[in-house]
Amino acid sequence: MSSRKSWVDFRLKERKVGDLPSGGDPLWALVYPQGYEVGMANLGVHSVYRALRERGVAAERFFKSPFPDISVENDRPISDFRLLTASVVYEPDMTSLLSMLKKWRIPATWIEREEKDSPILGVGGGISYINPLGLSKYADFIALGDGEEIFDHLVDAVRDFFRHHGNRRRLWETLAENASFFVPPIHLEQLVKGRPLSRKKSICLDLSAAAGKSTWITPRSVFPDSFLVETQRGCYRKCPFCTIPACFGPPRTRPKDLVLKDIDAAKEYGALRLGIIAPESGDYPWISDVIATVRQQDISVSFASLRLDSLTPEMLEVLSQSGQRTLTVAPETGDDELRKKCGKPFTQELIIEKLKLAREKGITKTKMYFMLGLPNETVEHILETARFISLVRRETGLKTVASFSIFVPKPQTPWQDNEFSSLETIETKTRLLRKNLLKTGTSGVELRFPSYREADEEYNLAWCLADSDLVFTRKKKARHDTILVKRQLELLGFQRNIPDRGEGV
Incomplete structure (x- = not known):
């Protein structure tokens, strides 16, 4: 095999x-349906690989680029594998996965x-929540x-599948015995006919059972040479547009002693930087201890997410x-009242x-994130956002990047019933x-303004019905019916786990 098509340089690093x-x-x-650099910055990829290897599974990684046809570990061709599982984090990853299957000539x-x-395909990741x-x-x-509670059942079912000469029906039935598996060959017909399935999301409440740290450190990552450490899952905040408090389980924290132990070991593993992974880093009860330990270790640090009202001088x-000269914040809008309704008072x-x-x-x-098309957004709100951006530049003297996205209502969130803006509306704003x-x-x-086409695709993917066709062209989009999607999610067994529809804390 030529060196031009080998992961050897990546493995060595x-x-x-x-x-x-x-x-x-x-x-x-x-399978991770994005490039290597993106996938290696995803702690889920690290955790799933570690969990399978610890259970004696010969897991090997595939990324969309640069070499999608062969595994990172051994340059083994995808054709050698009878079982594929993919991590689908965001809506566009769904169509990206389909493009990989097409390239591999897998139905x-x-x-x-x-x-x-043909091979079995399993899926997990953020979209499953x-x-x-x-x-x-x-x-x-x-x-x-979450995978922690269901890995054993999955591995046992897969091994049974191979022992019985690839009996697909047996695999489907075995997996379906666990309520945290949605098995379309068994469940889809029931769902389409309106019969309840009583499936449930697996939520790991005790994060001491989670790996919570990197499996590799590599310079070829969007977080180069970084050791990733998880501190929290779920979110205490109740931002009504956000899927994390609505879909990903209640807030729970990883024990302080485990987090500090991992930070202590980061430099031993050759890390140049520590990456704190949490929906909101400042909400971790022992963030001051984390900062103190980082200083003792004399290692650089970055936070996956920082909320302005929890930002301290120490942070x-x-x-x-750590050498960071850019602070990223997310005001969402320049208007104080509309921001409060977004859960950011x-x-x-x-x-x-x-x-x-x-x-x-x-x-x-500073890089500031704003949204266009928020519920009840008016012309005056847009004008206030323009004034606010100008005010930030004048008052702070910081170079200012204002990056805009388009509000996409997501299932299970308090704002799920709001409209997705038209192209004309977004262009006007x-x-x-x-x-x-x-x-x-x-x-x-x-x-920096967003692509309406990408936001529109995200909206359509977010509201796919069971048995939808994900093929997108200019003339054909996935059919979606928000009322029916909500009904099907209820039949599936999904329940919102946010306590109320408040405006935030």
């Missing part, structure tokens, strides 16, 4: 964290694969929720000491105060923002 069994059985392809649907005795219905035409099984100091004054403090600590640039920011004459502001 990977540093494993701890010892894991080699070899094993069965041969199992772990996309479970019906076609059964007819042609929100709306897994769109995958029901394609996946042999979908693991719902800003450790970020600056902090004012323009507080935002500017925090950004000024950041500049004092050595930060030179975009022109208004540009025009009014130009009027201010403010320099040092960069505006």
